[in-house]
Amino acid sequence: MDEVTRGARALVLCPDIRTLRYDLDARERLEEAQGLALAIGVIIAHSEIMPIRQMQPNTLFGSGQVQNIATQCELHECELIIVDGALSPIQQRNLEEKLKRKVIDRTGLILEIFGERAATAEGRLQVELAHLDYQQSRLVRSWTHLERQRGGFGFLGGPGETQIEADRRMIRQRMSRLRRELEQVRKTRTLHRERRGRAPWPVIALVGYTNAGKSTLFNRLTGADVMAEDLLFATLDPTMRAIGMPGVEKAILSDTVGFISDLPTQLVAAFRATLEEVTGADIICHVRDMANPAHAAQKKQVMEVLADLDVVDRETGDSDIPILEIWNKADLLDPDRKAELREAASGQQAVIMSAATGSGMDEFTTKVAEMLTAKAKEITVTLSASDGRRLAWLHAHGDVIADDDAGEGEQGPVRKLTVRLNPKELGQYESLAL
Numbered sequence: 475m476d477e478v479t480r481g482a483r484a485l486v487l488c489p490d491i492r493t494l495r496y497d498l499d500a501r502e503r504l505e506e507a508q509g510l511a512l513a514i515g516v517i518i519a520h521s522e523i524m525p526i527r528q529m530q531p532n533t534l535f536g537s538g539q540v541q542n543i544a545t546q547c548e549l550h551e552c553e554l555i556i557v558d559g560a561l562s563p564i565q566q567r568n569l570e571e572k573l574k575r576k577v578i579d580r581t582g583l584i585l586e587i588f589g590e591r592a593a594t595a596e597g598r599l600q601v602e603l604a605h606l607d608y609q610q611s612r613l614v615r616s617w618t619h620l621e622r623q624r625g626g627f628g629f630l631g632g633p634g635e636t637q638i639e640a641d642r643r644m645i646r647q648r649m650s651r652l653r654r655e656l657e658q659v660r661k662t663r664t665l666h667r668e669r670r671g672r673a674p675w676p677v678i679a680l681v682g683y684t685n686a687g688k689s690t691l692f693n694r695l696t697g698a699d700v701m702a703e704d705l706l707f708a709t710l711d712p713t714m715r716a717i718g719m720p721g722v723e724k725a726i727l728s729d730t731v732g733f734i735s736d737l738p739t740q741l742v743a744a745f746r747a748t749l750e751e752v753t754g755a756d757i758i759c760h761v762r763d764m765a766n767p768a769h770a771a772q773k774k775q776v777m778e779v780l781a782d783l784d785v786v787d788r789e790t791g792d793s794d795i796p797i798l799e800i801w802n803k804a805d806l807l808d809p810d811r812k813a814e815l816r817e818a819a820s821g822q823q824a825v826i827m828s829a830a831t832g833s834g835m836d837e838f839t840t841k842v843a844e845m846l847t848a849k850a851k852e853i854t855v856t857l858s859a860s861d862g863r864r865l866a867w868l869h870a871h872g873d874v875i876a877d878d879d880a881g882e883g884e885q886g887p888v889r890k891l892t893v894r895l896n897p898k899e900l901g902q903y904e905s906l907a908l
């Protein structure tokens with residue numbers, strides 16, 4: 475977000491539209507909206523739930539409410555109004571005119587956050603693409619940091635129709651260039667992934683709603699210093715590290731972007747590409763903030779995204795990849811609630827822990843090790859002692875339990891090996907060319 479907005483005093487409004495069905499109640503949504511607002515560095519001067527019986531096509535809010543918003547802005551000296559919902563370009567423009575202040579909606583807000591956080595080349599390309607897509611319909615807008623940073627496409631001032639046409643064309647051209655660049659970056663990434671796919675280590679993916687504690691857990695396990703903050707979308711680009719823990723000699727741990735409800739459609743594709751890593755994981759750890767009253771609705775969102783990624787069956791909830799639920803932030807729960815959860819967890823793949831304090835870590839590592847071994851198969855093979863290639867491969871990739879001299883065969887000495895291989899490795903071993 476541009477200089478003017480960072481540090482700006484903002485009025486955060488959460489429309490509660492009677493005709494819509496929400497997963498979270500208004501108070502929870504308002505809280506999330508405040509979190510999003512803080513994530514772009516504004517000061518929340520005042521926030522309010524706005525019940526709406528009937529949406530007004532021109533302003534969303536009724537005229538009395540618009541009056542009221544204007545008064546609140548004066549009272550709290552706000553320069554910016556954040557509406558936690560979707561505004562049509564017309565509604566946004568009309569509200570700005572009536573209120574004489576900058577107005578942004580939920581999509582705009584999330585795009586701003588993503589724009590600030592994206593760190594990798596791919597992340598930046600995706601976000602810019604999403605932003606341009608959003609702007610196409612809002613050509614008179616002039617507040618986004620992207621266009622400012624890039625020297626502008628000439629949206630400033632009240633452009634005439636020809637100017638808007640020219641801008642549209644420019645946006646379209648820029649978008650198709652970005653798509654080409656993205657394609658290139660993705661190809662490279664797929665190559666990297668394929669190369670890693672041949673590496674023998676299992677992949678553990680951390681997923682979860684934004685602010686659940688994924689990066690905190692990641693840091694604890696890797697000793698890394700990934701940005702873990704009380705900020706929504708602290709992590710945008712996937713981060714991977716090799717880790718070792720009791721029972722798992724080596725694994726790759728991947729931290730991912732947090733999920734959120736009502737992700738702007740423009741960002742869904744970007745988001746999905748970032749999450750592709752998850753589809754190749756051996757285990758998914760679903761980190762949940764059990765201290766958040768909205769944790770059940772948040773889980774639902776996460777499962778939806780996993781279903782979108784074809785990891786989870788939307789109807790049955792069955793998953794191709796084993797999922798371990800991390801019931802995080804246990805340190806914030808009172809003992810009764812904890813006991814309740816402990817009971818509930820015993821029947822499922824779930825661990826109660828605190829990534830912040832480290833409590834429950836042992837149980838976590840034991841569970842992960844168990845799940846990885848459950849997937850592994852033990853095979854026994856006899857090989858000619860001169861088959862150096864296979865012998866070396868098994869020692870390098872598998873968990874060799876026994877490697878014994880098995881006497882003389884027709885072609886000389888023979889060895890008998892018992893090896894544990896996870897399914898991926900087993901496939902690789904079987905396809906080793908003779």
Ligand SMILES: Nc1nc2c(ncn2[C@@H]2O[C@H](COP(=O)(O)OP(=O)(O)OP(=O)(O)O)[C@@H](O)[C@H]2O)c(=O)[nH]1
Binds near residue numbers: 682689701708803806
């Ligand atoms: N009390 C408590 N706080 C925690 C725990 N785990 C994480 N946190 C805090 O929760 C906030 C969010 O943690 P992150 O690790 O950044 O969450 P994330 O899931 O990576 O969030 P995104 O990257 O935004 O998706 C931080 O302020 C953490 O310190 C926990 O077990 N207990």
Ligand SMILES: [Mg+2]
Binds near residue numbers: 707709
């Ligand atoms: Mg994170």
